[in-house]
Amino acid sequence: xxPIIQIQDLYKTFTENGKELVALDHxxxxxxxxxxxxLIGPSGCGKTTLLNTMAGFEKATxxxxxxxxxxxxxxxxxxxxxxxDYALFPWLTVLGNITFGLTHNGWEKKxxxxxxxxxxxxxxxxxxxxxxxxxLSGGMKQRVAIARALAYNPEVLLMDEPFGALDAQTRKHMQxxxxxxxxxxxxxxxxxxxxxxxxxxxxxxxxxxxxxPGKVKGIVKIDLPRNRSYVEDHYLxxxxxILELLEEEVEKGFED
Amino acid sequence: xxxQKQKPSGLSSRLKNTLDFLFPFLVIGILWEILVRTGVIQLxxxxxxxxxxxxxxxxxxxxxxxxxxxxxxxxxxxxxxLLAVFIGxxxxxxxxxxxxxxxxxxxxxxLLMSVPTxxxxxxxxxxxxxxxxxxxxxxxxxxxxxxxxxxxRGIEMIDKSIVNAAHLMGLxxxxxxxxxxxxxxxxxxxxxxxxxxxxxxxxxxxGELLAAMIEWGLGKMVYQARYFNDASVMLLGLLIIGFxxxxxxxxxxxxxxxxxxxxxxxxxxx
Ligand SMILES: Nc1ncnc2c1ncn2[C@@H]1O[C@H](COP(=O)(O)OP(=O)(O)O)[C@@H](O)[C@H]1O
Ligand SMILES: [Mg+2]
Numbered sequence: 001x002x003p004i005i006q007i008q009d010l011y012k013t014f015t016e017n018g019k020e021l022v023a024l025d026h027x028x029x030x031x032x033x034x035x036x037x038x039l040i041g042p043s044g045c046g047k048t049t050l051l052n053t054m055a056g057f058e059k060a061t062x063x064x065x066x067x068x069x070x071x072x073x074x075x076x077x078x079x080x081x082x083x084x085d086y087a088l089f090p091w092l093t094v095l096g097n098i099t100f101g102l103t104h105n106g107w108e109k110k111x112x113x114x115x116x117x118x119x120x121x122x123x124x125x126x127x128x129x130x131x132x133x134x135x136l137s138g139g140m141k142q143r144v145a146i147a148r149a150l151a152y153n154p155e156v157l158l159m160d161e162p163f164g165a166l167d168a169q170t171r172k173h174m175q176x177x178x179x180x181x182x183x184x185x186x187x188x189x190x191x192x193x194x195x196x197x198x199x200x201x202x203x204x205x206x207x208x209x210x211x212x213p214g215k216v217k218g219i220v221k222i223d224l225p226r227n228r229s230y231v232e233d234h235y236l237x238x239x240x241x242i243l244e245l246l247e248e249e250v251e252k253g254f255e256d
Numbered sequence: 257x258x259x260q261k262q263k264p265s266g267l268s269s270r271l272k273n274t275l276d277f278l279f280p281f282l283v284i285g286i287l288w289e290i291l292v293r294t295g296v297i298q299l300x301x302x303x304x305x306x307x308x309x310x311x312x313x314x315x316x317x318x319x320x321x322x323x324x325x326x327x328x329x330x331x332x333x334x335x336x337x338l339l340a341v342f343i344g345x346x347x348x349x350x351x352x353x354x355x356x357x358x359x360x361x362x363x364x365x366x367l368l369m370s371v372p373t374x375x376x377x378x379x380x381x382x383x384x385x386x387x388x389x390x391x392x393x394x395x396x397x398x399x400x401x402x403x404x405x406x407x408x409r410g411i412e413m414i415d416k417s418i419v420n421a422a423h424l425m426g427l428x429x430x431x432x433x434x435x436x437x438x439x440x441x442x443x444x445x446x447x448x449x450x451x452x453x454x455x456x457x458x459x460x461x462x463g464e465l466l467a468a469m470i471e472w473g474l475g476k477m478v479y480q481a482r483y484f485n486d487a488s489v490m491l492l493g494l495l496i497i498g499f500x501x502x503x504x505x506x507x508x509x510x511x512x513x514x515x516x517x518x519x520x521x522x523x524x525x526x
Contacts, residue, residue: 042294052420055420056423057420057423074423077424077425077426081420085415087415087418089439090440090522091442091516101425105425114385135522148421226342249441
């Protein structure tokens with residue numbers, strides 16, 4: 001395996017009201033290049049914190065994260081991020097949102113717009129170039145966010161429960177769309193979810209985390225073709241396997 | 257796209273708004289005129305609306321001094337207000353982003369914000385003199401705090417993930433401020449601008465009354481009319497001060513709002 005990201009002995013605490021809270025407890029994990037890694041675990045176990053430390057939004061208390069061998073110290077455009085609440089810039093049009101990351105990284109306006117249009121096609125938003133985000137549905141907003149994060153060609157795409165706010169139907173649809181997009185656009189993806197179904201549908205590798213403080217509980221490699229169905233036997237087998245790992249943790253999570 | 261549909265055809269709705277706005281003035285004006293003419297009201301110094309109109313005509317088109325008063329006032333207003341807009345926004349942004357500066361200056365800001373401008377004016381009079389500088393400084397002071405405070409709060413309340421997204425794209429410093437923090441906090445900033453223009457307009461009129469070296473200005477016009485016992489100039493002055501203040505808000509801020517927060521879906525369309 002050729003890891004693009006190496007998480008080494010990562011330890012992260014927060015101080016709240018003078019009390020120290022351990023969010024991530026000595027995590028060691030390699031993220032394989034050009035593969036789809038899913039982080040799953042009970043609510044509050046530190047998934048977002050782990051993802052945000054990879055993004056550089058949070059600093060490690062101790063330990064480190066390497067990207068291509070170099071420590072991650074702050075946010076930089078070699079990473080893209082898709083937020084659960086979209087985090088689009090409401091003052092920019094769809095085209096403006098996607099162009100933004102390009103023009104701020106050395107692209108000429110005209111070329112940036114051409115590139116942005118390619119990504120608008122990729123996420124099926126033709127005709128909405130000049131629309132403002134507030135006029136779009138949740139699913140469409142998240143497409144813009146995905147296009148925005150991919151357009152400036154980051155090494156890694158980080159996604160924090162990107163479909164969590166969508167209704168079940170749209171959510172399924174977006175999962176299929178994401179698979180299609182990634183067929184055309186090879187990327188390393190780290191994807192946070194608390195849905196086992198979503199995890200097995202999307203992942204090459206599922207990392208199950210323990211209840212707080214977050215540790216790696218187990219890793220499940222999903223050996224299924226890309227074109228997956230939610231009901232086939234293998235699929236259900238993987239589901240069971242992950243659910244078992246999770247169940248103990250969810251119970252623990254409820255105890256405190 | 258759908259913008260056109262939501263506003264029921266621009267021109268006729270604007271006409272209706274204007275008529276709605278003028279209606280109370282018409283009713284009160286006509287009533288007042290009748291009461292004065294029929295002799296129900298008999299105050300020798302209180303003019304009828306027709307007298308006001310004649311006076312307006314005289315000041316505006318015969319000797320034209322009304323415009324000189326108006327433009328003197330507007331000049332001071334814009335000097336003081338624009339100064340407050342630039343300095344206030346910059347300091348507000350600084351306080352929002354720098355924890356040390358925030359902890360040091362936020363309490364002071366809060367304290368000074370509640371000092372009425374009129375209380376500052378004597379200090380300006382003895383330090384800056386009896387002319388324009390004092391008035392401009394009074395306008396600046398009155399609007400500065402509202403702008404600073406609202407910019408600071410606006411930036412502090414920006415969704416963390418918006419700022420994170422911009423950081424990830426590599427935005428820092430001035431780029432981040434101008435292209436992300438400023439538009440993202442526009443709703444709160446416009447609130448500050450709106451409060452501030454009201455304060456500024458009041459400070460202007462107050463300042464003009466107190467700065468003795470000033471000859472021109474709407475405030476001065478009203479005040480000077482006292483020496484000539486001319487109530488029609490006073491009333492006319494009040495009306496023009498009211499109208500101008502109202503128009504400044506309507507014209508500049510409404511246009512700004514329409515092209516920013518309303519277009520971006522941060523505020524509902526009015
Ligand atoms: N900025 C913060 N300050 C204090 N505590 C935090 C902060 N961010 C997260 N936490 C705490 O750290 C733990 C992990 O949070 P998070 O990473 O958001 O979990 P998850 O995404 O798995 O639900 C939670 O207990 C949360 O309350
Ligand atoms: Mg989370």
